[in-house]
Amino acid sequence: MINADRLKKNWSLVASHGEQVPLYFYSTLFLTHPEVRDMFPMNMASQRDKLVAALGTVISNVDTIERVVPHLQQLGRDHRKFGALRDHYPAVGQALLATLEHFSGPHWTPAIASDWSAAYDLVAQTMADAADEAAHRAPAWWDAEVVAHDRRDLDTAVITIATSPRLDYLPGQSVTLCTNWRPRVWRYYTPANAPRADGTIDLHVRAVDGGQVSTALVTLVQPGDAIRVGPAVGTGLVMRREAAPRPIVMLAGGTGLAPMKALVEQVAAAPRPVALYWGSRAASGLYDLDGMRSMAAEYDWLDFAPCADEDLFGRGVPSGSPAELALAHRRCTGAEIYLCGPTGMVEASHKLLVDSGVPAGAIHYESLGE
Incomplete structure (x- = not known):
């Protein structure tokens, strides 16, 4: 049985070494199993960040592992596009244990090694099983x-x-x-x-x-x-089925407009009131303004409101953020809210909405990383 507290303490010790951890891991992996190198990009900077983030997510939930099972299953399905096979998982596990032992130093014990081995086996099994199941339903890419x-x-x-x-x-x-x-x-x-x-x-x-x-x-x-x-992923912005459909508010920043357009087309099959607020730092960044105005003219149930921090080119849009305007227009009460845009915009909008009394459960957004 995995000792969750012991594992978390050891990970905290290892993670304190920062970028050295993923550097050591990938160096070990590629030296011991050079055949896997072609599965990874030439520039590994982003990949190194993903490794630490993934490990942190698993370890922080190791005592309630069922919470991350859907995430692990999605990782397994998604890794098919890299050419990852079940046979590759032992190589990754060996490199991981070598890395953990190296950075644990004198704190590494047989008990900790057993905890890590059991945790990795669980992760690998979950990912590989999900990948095998997906292979019967859809291509890897x-x-x-x-x-x-x-x-x-x-x-x-x-x-x-x-x-x-x-x-x-x-x-x-x-x-x-x-x-x-x-x-x-x-x-x-x-x-x-x-x-x-x-x-x-x-x-x-x-x-x-x-x-x-x-x-x-x-x-x-x-x-x-x-x-x-790669295959379609994510559930955060997928429209909920409601017994009594409520009005919808969409808050988009920059190219976060994309999923909102897809959702508007979905609503068109069974119309209900939609207010779509689309913002940018400058009005010149509203790259699809004419197209959105045409869409709003086509659908009488769609209220489209562009906005910008500043209107440098006189495009006639109000100043402010999508969340600020939606709240000012009293659109958010009793509505389902879909939120997409740059990370900073999403975080600030979410805080503003919750601080204004909007139930967190009514705010939907996606967090997939890069």
């Missing part, structure tokens, strides 16, 4: 072709892709993308449309500083290029 690339401004593009075979997803879910311009580097993007009969998917992409995939998608990718797409 989908090949896609870029069929349209609309550069809206210097940093933003709307890209339309067609997958083969068809990729099924729910409005509000996300997919990961990998392009030949940045091999083996995957990033999350959320379809900006509900599933279509022709299987095409719109993606809203904004190039960010240091963003390998986003920069390539905005500046380098062209129609006809091939892209690899």
